Amino acid sequence: MKSLHEEALWKAVTTRDRSYDGTFFFGVKTTGVFCRPGCPSPLPKRENTVFAFSPTTLLQDGYRACRRCRPEEANRLDGSVKTVISLCRVIEESEEVPTIKELAARVGLSPSAVARMFRRALGVSPRQYADAHRRERFRNALRNGADVLEATYDAGFGSTSRVYEGADAHLGMTPKAYRDAGRGQRIAYTVEMTPLGYLLVAATEKGVSSVKLGDTRDALMEELRLEFACADLEEGGECLGGWTGQLVEYLAGRLPWPELPYDVRATAFQRQVWEHLRRIPSGTAERYSEVARQLGRPQATRAVARACATNPVALVVPCHRVVPKGKGLAGYRWGVERKRQLLQLEGAAVNDS
Numbered sequence: 001m002k003s004l005h006e007e008a009l010w011k012a013v014t015t016r017d018r019s020y021d022g023t024f025f026f027g028v029k030t031t032g033v034f035c036r037p038g039c040p041s042p043l044p045k046r047e048n049t050v051f052a053f054s055p056t057t058l059l060q061d062g063y064r065a066c067r068r069c070r071p072e073e074a075n076r077l078d079g080s081v082k083t084v085i086s087l088c089r090v091i092e093e094s095e096e097v098p099t100i101k102e103l104a105a106r107v108g109l110s111p112s113a114v115a116r117m118f119r120r121a122l123g124v125s126p127r128q129y130a131d132a133h134r135r136e137r138f139r140n141a142l143r144n145g146a147d148v149l150e151a152t153y154d155a156g157f158g159s160t161s162r163v164y165e166g167a168d169a170h171l172g173m174t175p176k177a178y179r180d181a182g183r184g185q186r187i188a189y190t191v192e193m194t195p196l197g198y199l200l201v202a203a204t205e206k207g208v209s210s211v212k213l214g215d216t217r218d219a220l221m222e223e224l225r226l227e228f229a230c231a232d233l234e235e236g237g238e239c240l241g242g243w244t245g246q247l248v249e250y251l252a253g254r255l256p257w258p259e260l261p262y263d264v265r266a267t268a269f270q271r272q273v274w275e276h277l278r279r280i281p282s283g284t285a286e287r288y289s290e291v292a293r294q295l296g297r298p299q300a301t302r303a304v305a306r307a308c309a310t311n312p313v314a315l316v317v318p319c320h321r322v323v324p325k326g327k328g329l330a331g332y333r334w335g336v337e338r339k340r341q342l343l344q345l346e347g348a349a350v351n352d353s
């Protein structure tokens with residue numbers, strides 16, 4: 001896992017690929033200087049290069065910021081990520097799914113550049129994002145009690161036959177099973193040791209459905225069995241390896257925060273909060289009240305805190321990036337000490353005395 005990722009990062013360094021800007025940084029052992037990918041300075045040797053996803057780590061290790069590429073000023077939400085986010089909003093707000101040409105024209109780029117940016121930032125094409133978004137709306141409408149017909153139109157599918165085409169694949173299970181705590185559903189899981197304790201990751205084929213941190217393997221397994229009382233739990237699994245590997249590397253400080261797909265049951269409001277949390281840049285923290293305000297619900301601070309406290313996928317939905325006003329870090333479902341460590345790992349200033 002590690003070598004693969006480092007290879008990708010090294011490739012970005014050697015090709016001076018600026019689209020990785022803000023995603024990671026590299027330090028050069030021989031000069032003691034650190035840079036962002038794309039720096040015009042001469043390339044270091046592979047064996048003298050170290051990677052980090054926050055300038056803080058490198059500064060702590062005694063590296064100085066490069067004067068040419070000024071990595072300490074790198075905005076974590078770099079240009080291409082911002083572009084992808086803005087196009088996601090366009091897709092979400094359109095009645096008809098925009099074509100990639102239309103999207104590209106909006107930001108003055110070529111369709112292939114837009115496709116590449118999407119794949120890099122989200123792992124999917126704009127078309128797949130649009131489909132996923134509509135299915136999300138469909139699920140939410142169903143969950144909130146709409147009937148299938150209503151939910152269909154609400155989600156912009158146009159006709160119910162479109163929904164039933166492979167409804168199984170879209171929902172990750174049949175609509176009825178969806179209301180039954182995973183009955184008849186296969187969930188793969190794995191438990192790994194990390195710097196933050198044991199990490200349990202469980203997933204369907206569609207995405208991560210549970211991520212927990214804890215002191216013992218047994219306690220985590222117990223929780224998982226309660227959560228998916230009706231599902232078939234299996235140790236190991238194909239998708240799981242890659243997702244778990246990325247989380248382990250992230251917790252070890254070797255990879256940036258990975259934006260993994262998740263597949264969980266939630267209310268519309270929870271999902272809205274969680275999606276917002278996934279857009280808080282790594283290395284920063286937002287206040288509960290700010291999140292509520294940005295969601296257009298300034299009175300809903302406590303509901304936001306509740307949505308954080310009930311997040312079933314630690315790390316994947318980074319609820320550790322939300323803190324209260326004033327001092328302290330408030331609670332964290334997996335222990336406030338872990339919240340502190342996660343914020344430090346990401347290079348956020350922690351106001352905790």
Ligand SMILES: [Zn+2]
Pocket residue numbers: 034035036039040041066067068069070
């Ligand atoms: Zn540089």
